[in-house]
Every structure is written in structure tokens, then in C-alpha cells.
Amino acid sequence: MPETGLRSAPRFSIVVPVYNVQGYLRECLNSLLAQDFTDFEVIAVDDCSLDGSGGILAEYAARDPRVLTVRHEENRGIGAARNTGVDRASGDYLLFLDSDDTLTTGALRAMADRLAGAADPDLLLFDHVRSYWWHAVQPSAARELLAGAGSEVFRPAERTEFFQMFAVVWNRAFRRCFFVDNGFRYTDGLYEDALMVYTTMLTAERALCLDHACVDYRQRRHGNSMKTPGRKHFTIFEQYQRLFAFLDGRPDLAALRPLFFERMISHFLFTGARESRVLVQDRPEFFRRAAEMYRRHKPAGFTPPAEVDARQFQALERGSYRLFQAGELMSRTRKNGQERLRAARGALSKRASGSYYRKQLKRPLDPHLAVFSAYWNRTPSCNPLAVHEKAKELAPHLHGVWVVREDLADTVPDGMDHVVVNSPRYWEVMARATYFVNNVNFADGVVKRPGQIHLQTHHGTPLKRMGIDQQQYPAAAKGMSMRKLLARADRWDLSLSANQHTTEQWERVYPCDFESVDAGYPRNDVFFRTGARDVLDIRARLGIAPGATAVLYAPTVRDYQVGYVPQLDLEKITRELGPEFVLLVRTHYFYGQDPHLQELQERGALIDVSRHPSVEELCLAADALVTDYSSIMFDYANLDRPIVTYADDWETYVRSRGVTFDLLSGEPGDTPGAIATDEDELIEAFRSGRWDDQAAAELRAAFRARFCMWDDGHAAERVVSRVFLGDQHPAPAPLPLAARTPAPSPREAARIVAGAAPVPAGDGAPDRPGAELTG
Template sequence: MPETGPRSAPRFSVIVPVYNVQGYLRACLNSLLAQDFTDFEVIAVDDCSPDRSGEILAEFAARDPRVIHVRHEENGGIGAARNTGVQRARGDYLLFLDSDDTFTAGALRAMADRLGEAADPDLLLFDHVRTYWWHAVQPSAVRELLAGAGAEVFKPAERTEFLHMFAVVWNRAFRRDFFVDNGFRYTDGLYEDALMVYTTMLTAERAVCLDHACVEYRQRRHGNSMKTPGRKHFTIFDQYQRLFDFLDGRPDLDPLRPLFFERMVSHFLFTGARESRVRVQDRPEFFRRSVAMYRRHKPAGFTPPPEVDALRFQALERGSYRAFQALNLMSRTRKSGQQRLRKAQRAMSKRAATSFYRMQLKRPIDQNLAVFSSYWNRTPSCNPLAIYEKAREMAPQLHGVWVVREDVVDTVPEGMDHVVVNSRRYWELMARAKYFVNNVNFADAVVKRKGQVHLQTHHGTPLKRMGIDQQKYPAAGKGMSMRKLLERADRWDLSVSANQHTSEQWERVYPCRFESIDAGYPRNDVFFRTGAQDILDIRERLGIAPGSTAVLYAPTVRDYQVGYVPQLDLERITRELGPDIVLLVRTHYFYGQDPHLQKLQEEGALIDVSRHPSVEELCLAADALITDYSSIMFDYANLDRPIINYADDWETYVRSRGVTFDLLSGKPGDTPGIVATSEDELIEAFRSGRWNGTEAGELRAAFRARFCMWDDGHAAERVVNRTFLGNPEPVPAPLPLSERTVPPPPPEAARAVQGVVLASGADTAAGRTPS
């Protein structure tokens, strides 16, 4: 919300209770006064602090009139300090910031904007991060939940997932009139936050979320009152009794009583099990008080939810402290206890995700939401990325979100919305998105709703057998359930195809009800809009010396092998081909980094491009391609540059995986260029110039005609038109091969290639073997 001049009351009143925090107080106040949104007041309540916190407050108040210093003559506790702050507050909204925590940069601006957009709701829920004394920073567990809410305005009592948020008051803003008119006041003692959070959430009519991390929640090594054991922790029973007294006055909230009962009991179990809170000698009494509250407030028909420790619930219900002690003793057995915890966490996470997902499936589909993924949730790439980028241009009303694994989040381009797989926001997106775009399948647990559209882009032209054909080849289909595979394919509505061969194969090996989009592969569009200078820039970034002939070596995976087994002696190949040819080596993405490749790169023998993010850039940079049976050959053929197939294990590959045509037949349309079945043949092909001779060119032309029939630089446009804009025909129609233009090879590379060919021709004419 922009500031428009003087106001009778500030937008925010930030209430800061202060007690024994002189080491943190300056940072807290400075984080407030440095905000770029300035329409606020700070009501800092010195709760008779014994240290110099009062002096620091007086200093800040003298320096900045927005800081209002209030002092208690007697210590009343954090609740009393907050109540004093509320009484003095004039702002539209109340914020409660603990004096050892800080606001992040831009926090108040983000809050003000969100509140303005939502027309001043009762509550604003926002994100935070935890900061540790060793400088680690940990995101909150609710960032996806908050992000998933978007601009929605909701009633908290009807959205129980938000009742599971961290029950503290500093991760939300309260409209002051709502807070005061409903008579909310903090109670004495610990655990006052939970009571305030639950009662305000159950009373509020309108709430919104903000996924901006506004608070840095400091995890202090010492000095945290919650981690100091003593009788003060027995206050938890009084706080929850007040909550149930509140519920008794609201019969309309009876359906929520089991939820709060489970939260209460879980909180008791959590607190009573920690020596940092309840001393050993106090535990029997703490247990008895827990039993009394359990029996007093247990809803009729209540059974413990699957995500909690049901045995401890049962021990409370029976009032058996002996059984409860035995359970605690079992849990203190370190090794087995850790194993059980991990197992329970996994089960709890899975069950909680399933429950949350089912709930989200009942919500309306967001007609402008599209989910993208590629290569089993790796970094954005391939056909889905090309479609995503074109959709941003042609269908700007769509909001695209990428699903990625947690370990690749840092690789997602800046500004690209993304979500971590299996997070809460992930399951909400999977439930509510209209469109799903992937070059593999989404997880089995994803439910295809009526009205949702799944676009399968694939990631290659099938030389090898796929789908139901894999049943005949145990090495290829090991561990694969064909039933589940076809259930996944049953979700497809649309299937992108690069050529007629592919369309026919997909419709046969995936016998499901999808429609083929005969468009070409969107990832190849970049080949038709890249100029010579762009290619030179790519080559420079890769470290290819000017004048060198760059040859990309990109083999495929072998189903009959375990791990990466080099098919070529790369050290020998680079030595024999000579210094004018530089080898770019890219292993299949299924394999990890190869130490031998790294060693050869360090020695300057080759360039390891296995982890380069863009295969398309590598193709553009290369003057020629060496591959075996990888589908990269079909993409590379669009560039009309030499392709050499190194097929030393063709017979084994055919037997173990199966093929859809005879790559080595030598027939036009089957074979893209020169074939070598041994290292000697490969070396000879380069030395003789056959790799780029007339025969190779003729084979390549026939191969292009068969497999590049629709790739013309407009594939993504056709896919977007059909999928998101509803055009039934491929628009625009693919250009004939003769009318297409492809990027020229870089000038240096062209001269180097020309020199090799001329030299080889001269040597051959003289009866010599080129060296």
C-alpha cells in the first residue's frame, strides 16, 4: 500500500515486550527503523528489565519519535507487556515482535501491500525463518502452504490446515479493531501464544496469507524461557482450559473440538517429555494433570489420528504412568529410537500429505494454473521449458509453476515460480492446476481430475523399444509394472510428437486415449533462431579455442550395464584425432560425475560437459556429433551437421533393449551418417574425411527428411495453440524442409572443417593417409 501523506493513525503498531535482551535489542529495533515502509509506530514495553534494555529503549525513543518507550514498574510477564502495548497502540494493525527477533528487509512494505490488496482483513498470516547462533538459517515448514494460498481470502475456521501453523503471535498481523472489539487479552504465564492464536483464528471472518519471510526467529543458545525447566510450565493446563472454555461458548465450532483436543494432548506429551521444561521429579504430577485434562475434554468417539503416537494417547486415557514411563524408556534407546522416529516421520508425512491432498481435491480447479516438470523433477529443461517460455508470451494469463527436487532448487532460474516435490504447496498445486506439462510421468499418487489437462511432451524419438514393448526385454523393463505405467499414461490428454515415426510408436506402445500433437519438438526451436555470433559466444563460454573443430560425444545409457562404463578410450581418441579437434563429452544424466573424465579435462585432453544445463547449446556449439543410439541424433539432425554413430555393441543392445528400426542398415532414412563399430574405424573416419563426405551428407539428408519433418522453429507455438488456446489444428503449419533455415557453423569451425576436408582430399589424391 503506497504512503499518501500524514495519517491520524499509523498503519502498523509494532509491540515489542522487553526483558533481559540488551544483547539483541538494538538489532531488533534497527530492523524496524530501517524498513522502507515508514508508516508505523513501535511500542516497546520495558517489563522492569534488570539489564540495560531500558536505557537502550530510551536512547532509541529520543532519536526517533516512532519509538514509544513504556516502562512497567513491576515485572508482569510477556502477556502483560503485550496488553500494555495494545492499550497504547493507535495503528490499523497490531504486530507482536519478540525483542530478540528481527524483521527482514521489506517486511512491512510486503505486509502493507498485501493488506491493501485484500481490503483490510482481520488477520494476515506471514512466513518466517529460523536463525541459529552458528549463523545457519532454516526456512519455515509452512512456506509452501502460505504461497499456495495466493490471493485467496478465507475464513480460518473453515481452513483447518492453517490451524496447524506454528502457534505464535509474531507470524501474523491483527486488525486492531478486530482485536480490541472482541476483547482479546493475553493471559499470564507461558503458552499464552497458543491460546491467542487459536481464539483469534476461530473468531476471524477474513484472513489472507503472505509468503514473504517477514520475521527472523532467533534460536538462542541460552536464555530462552521455554527451555528453562520449572513449575511455570504447568501453566499449559490453564491455557488449554481457557481454550476449551472458549469452545464451550461456541457450539458452532464443535466439529473442530477433536482437532484441538489432539493438538492439546500432543502439546502435553511434547512438553512433559522434555527435561528442559518439566523436571524429572515433577513428571508424575504433570502426567496426572494431563490425564485429568484428557478425560475432561475427550470428544465422543475420538480416536487418535494416525500421525500421532497412539500408544501415548492410550496411556493417558488409562491413566497408567507406568506404561507411559515404559514408552519413554523405549524411546530413549538411541539406535532403535532413531529408526522408529525416522519411520514414524515418513509415515506421518505421507499420511498428512495424503489427507491434505484429498482435501485440496475438493476445491475448484484454477483455470489459469499450469504445473511444469522435466526429467523426474530435475532443473527446468527440455520440451516443457520451451513450452513454458512460449506460453508466457502467447498465454500470459497462465501462471506456470515448476516442480523440482529439493536438491536442485538453487538451479531454478531467478523469477521462475517453483515448488519442492511432496511439499504441502506441491500437493495443493497438483490438486488444483488446470494444466500439467511433463516430459516423463507425474507420480503415481497424482489424481487426474475431470477438467484437468495432462500434456506429455516426451524427451526423444524412439529408436529403442518403449512402453508395452519393454515387456519383451527384461533388461529394459526390470522392476517396471506395466499396469502402473499404463495407468500413468491414461492420464495423458495430449502427446507431443516430433515426427510420424514417433506418433505411430507412441500410439501403439501406450494404448491409451490421448491425442497426438504433431508439432515437432519445442526444445529444438532454438536451433532456428540462433545466429553465428550466438554460436561463437556459446563456444567461448565452453572454452572451445577459435579455429577448433568441436565434436560432441554423447552416448546413451546401457540397460544391461550397471553404472557408467566408457565405450571409448577417450584418451586415445583425443590423441589420435589431433589438437585441431576438441572433444566435448556428455555422459547420460542417469550417471554421476566420472573422475576419469575430470582428470582428462584437467589435463586439457577434452571438455567434460556432462553437467551443462542446456543440451541444445552443446548441439549448437558442436561441428559434429558422435553418438551411439541416443535420441540426441534426431535433434542434432535439424542442424544438418555430421553425425557419426559409434556402434561397437549393436547386437548386444538390440538383444537387451530392442529397436524400432535398423540404425546400421545403411539405407536412406535409417542411418544418419558414417557408422563405426570399433575405435580404429572411428579414427579412420575422421582421418579420411568420410565423417563429412558426400556419402555422409546424402544419408543425413534422408534422415532429416524422415525424422525432422515438423521441426521448423515453431513447435512450441503449435503446442501452446493446441493445449492452452484450444486451436484444434497445428498452427502455424510446419514449413517444408526446403524452406527452413538452420544456423550456420561458426566461421572458425567452418574454416577448420574446410581445411580438414581439403587436406584429406589432397592426401587421398596423392595416395597418402592423412595424419
């Protein structure tokens, strides 16, 4: 087990077991390292994660000596990971924090202050809150109990009301010597928390309470092992058998056996009644095992307390599954299940209201039919188009059909099969296709059938907040139903990503059960497969004069504004930069044509490329990019050409939309090049040469390393292989950044065509005579 980091003797050792939580791990670690009480160590145990969690841990360990990382070479479970953390710990107190939860602000300070005057008790019990994906926060049921204890130090076995607290290990701190000297070890399987909580509470001589909510317990919409049904939930019987074996060895605790018997049976009933834990077909056996435990451990003279359902206890005592099913709890669960089924059927009926669609849904799937769409059924473009083109080459057995709006049907390239939205053939292909590829979501009315595979390609790297994060920004979420958004995202099987940052964001802000495909964006393959003559031909078609420096200005949409509001005086910019520069202006696709831009174009002041069908061609034609917060910066960075950030309303944008990192920090990896916050500063950046100097190049290199991780010209091949071909066509791993050769810049292209410079070797360089001129 390799480990990294430095050791110390801190007040707290915080053990964080980690397994496939890349979407949440940074938030967890940030909550620890931002604590104002700093005398702690973090022992993060990577339980052989298959995602990017290990890389995130290595990154944090490299920059903060308080972070110690350990990796299991095989997955051993959360209990084993916690044990490994305990073995490495050196602090006075042990804290256990799950890697998708966080510590609240001031948590460690509150713990340290409470412990300071209590002569190191064995346990410190503290409060928590639950937070939900819709950003609701719920206090715990133990808040008043903890507050009522004040600063009293007590023996837990004598204060049984504290056994009613949520039986988890992360809402308490354990004195390390107490924990280790008594030989406490986590067991395998689920429900290990309850066993550890009860045995440590029964052993401890001195405990203390803190009514500060120290942990934010995230209620994940998907991915919580406790909400995934299966046989693993039968481990609950083994855990409670261990608890009663512990009690057998402690005759001094005999008076507490009825309490723990009631706790055990209530836990069985709670678990067995939930479809999210025990499958319907497994319930008879679950009941039988629960009944055996009831008879084996029932204390003499036990009577169910008033607060529980006595009928359920009686059913277990008699071993009557029929009586058990008839009980109120099971009836309520069954009723809820029936209501959900009726709701689902009603929704299906509503979505598939057309009789033709309903009929098509009964027909078998076509294993060779794939449906493509982009930007809400606009002209074929972006990642879906690149995937479609590569699929024609590598998977010719597939038949691709594009979904387009009726008013854009005449823009579909000749020979490309397409259907118009809501036409009869549209409903047929939507019902029978096996594959669905889109860079947004398909319409709510589309029913996902078993066997259908949805690939969400997305259409950018998220600087701005997306998904459930938008709930915190009313301007961004206006008119949006988050529940409907997530219902659409629930149809995704695969989610495409261009870099680790994006993968982490998608997995957190779309809490759905999809698999990330870390392949790069296929639309960017063209940046590595375009030759010098093609670059010059694109410029000629756009009307860019030979030798001119073309600057592509591509701002993003502003959620806090209505309609297109220019952020720049474009006429002033073009006048001040002079004739050697030409400005290509592309407004966001949400906006219609702008009369002022058309007027400036007619006067020769700039070139309006807002309706140009290929943004990739515009990038290839440009010597430099000026943008604000648009995701085009991440794509353009692949070309290794200058990027200037024009951010005149950064604070307003951050408040209204939110961002995932500080674009203007000037730190390597955050900022892609020169920054301008007003028009004069932008003009100065070009006049002084700051737009393309050494400092800008160094920032761009760090930005590319962070955000161009997997774009190398083979992204579409990797996607087609993963989605359509599987093991039949192993895809190449992404090339190292230094081994990639993007398309030549316009100046380089001119020299190449003129024969003044050789073509550099590399993946992007052509390998046949003359190819460097044709692309």
C-alpha cells in the same frame, strides 16, 4: 475414390479396412508382405482416416505392386470399406483382415496348401490366437473342433457345431465367385460380422477346415470400437433382424431356427451385460428391444438349452426387466462394477492419503494454473521449458509453476515460480492446476481430476523399444510394472511427437486413450532461432578454441550394464585426432560424475560437458556429433551437421533393449551418416574425411526428411496454441524442409561474424539489421 497400385489375378485378395490405426498398420502390412506364399494382392481401403494411415498406405503401395490402396472421401464404416475392397478384388479367395491384427508366419502357405486338393470349396475355416498387450498369447476355443474335421469337405448347414466358432469374418476365406454371385454385402454398423458369417455358412455347399492359427487377433487395451459404450451397440438388433429375414426366405433351413434364436438371445445377453458396450442408462431400452426380438422370433416349442442361463431367457420372454436385473449374469456384472468402484475409491484414498491434499482436491480448479516438470523433477529444461517460455509470450494469462526436487531448488532460474516436491504448496498446485506438462510421468500419487489436461511432451524419438515393448527385454524392464506405467499414461490427454515414426510408436506402445499432437519438439526451436554470434559465444563459454573442430560425444545408457562403462578410450581418440579436434563428452544423465573424465579434462584432453544445463547449447557449439543409440541424433539432425554413429555393441544392444529400425543398415532414412564399429574405424572416419563427405551428406538428408518432419522453429507455438489457446491463435503449419534455415555451423558463424559471407534467406534467418550477429 482415387486408387493406386497394380492389379493381377492372384490366389488371395486380402481386404484390409483402415481407419486411424497408424500405430498398428505397419505391423499388419508387414505380416502380409512377409508371407512366403506370394500369390496375393492386398486391397487396403482407407476409410477417410484422420491420422497418418493414408500416408503409410501410400508408402507401401509405392514399393510393392501387390498393394492396392483406395480412399473413401468420407468415413463410411468398416462394412462399406470391406464392400469397396470386394469390388476391387480379383483373387480366387477373399480374406478380410482388420488393420490392427496380423497374419501369422506361414498362414497363406497353409491356406493355399489346404485348398489345393479340395477343388475350391466355398469356405475355408481356420484357427486364430489372441494376443494381449502384456504379450500373453491365448489359443482359440475352436482349435480342437477344426483339427477334428481333418481334410473333410462338408456342407456347413449340416454341421451345426461349426456355428459355435467365433462369428467373425477374418477367421475364414471366402471363394470370391461364391461371395459375389450370391450378392453378399456388408451392412452398416457393428455386429456386421455375425450376419455375414451366418448367412454365408448357411448358403455354402462346400466348406473345409484348417487347424493352423492364421490370424493373430490383437486385444487392444484402448481403441476397440466393440469396447466403447454407446447407442451404436443397438445395431445388434437390426443385424439379427436381417438374419431372420434371410431365414424366412429359406424354408429348407427351418430346423435351424432354434439354433440361431439361441445364438441371437445369448448374444443380446452378452452385449447388454457389459458396461463397455451398453451404458447403464440405456439398459432398460436395450432390454425392451431384446424382449421384442425374443417374442417376435421365438420358434414354436423352444426350450433354452442346458448350457445357457434359462432365467435370463425367461426374463426376456416375460418382458420383466426386474427379473432380468436379478439374474445371475447381471448381478455378477453389477457386483464386479461395485468392486471396481470400491477399488478406485480405495486407490484414491491411498494416493491422496494426506489430509491437506484431500482438502485441496475439493476446491475448484484454477483455469489459469499450469504445472511444469522435466526429467523426474530436475532443473527446468527440455520440451516443457520451451513450452513454458512460449506460453509466457502467447498466453500471458497462464501462471506456470515448476515442480523440482528439494536438492535442485537452487538451480531454478531467478523469477521462475516453483514448488518443492511434497511441500504443502506442491499438493495445492497439483490439486488445483488445470494444465500439466511433463516429459516423463508425474508421480503415482497425483490424482487426475475431471477437467485437468495432461500434456506428455516426451524427451526423444524412439530408436530403442519403449512402453509395453520393453516387456520382451528383461534388462530394459527390470523393476518396472507395466500396469503401473500404463496407469500413469492413462492420465495423458495429449502426446507430443516430432515425426511420424514417433507418433506411430507412441500410439502402439502406450495403448491409452490420448490424442497425438504432431507439432515437433519445442526444445528444438532454438536450432532455428540462434544467430552466428550466439553460436560463437556458446563455444567461447565452453572453452572451445577458435577454429577448432568440436565433436560432441553423447552416448546413451546401457540397460545391460551397471553404472557408467566407457565405450571408447577417450584419451586415445583425442590423441589420434590431434589438436585440431576437441572432444566434448556428455555422459547420460542417469550417471553421476565420472572421475576419469574429470581427470582428462584437467589434463586438457577433452571438455566434460556432462553437467552442462542445456544440451541444445552443446549441439549448437558442435561441428559434428558422435553418438551410438541416443535420441540426440534426431535432434541434432535438425542442424544439418555431420553425425557419426559409433556402434561397437550393436548386436548386444539389439538383444538387450530392442530397436524400432536398423540404424546400421546404411539405407537412406535409417542411417544418419558415417558408421564406425570400433575405435580404429572411428578414428579413420575423421582422418579420411568420411565423417563429412558427400555420401554422409546424402544419408543425413534422407534421415532429416524422415525424422525432422515438423521441427521448424515454431513447434512451441503450435503446442501452446493446441493446448492453451485453441482456436484463439491458429498455429502455422510446419515449413517444408527446404524452406528451413537452421543455425549456422561454427565455421559459417565465424565467416558471418567476420563479414565474409551473407546470411542465407529463410525462416531461420533474421530479418532485422545486425540480427545475424546476435541471434
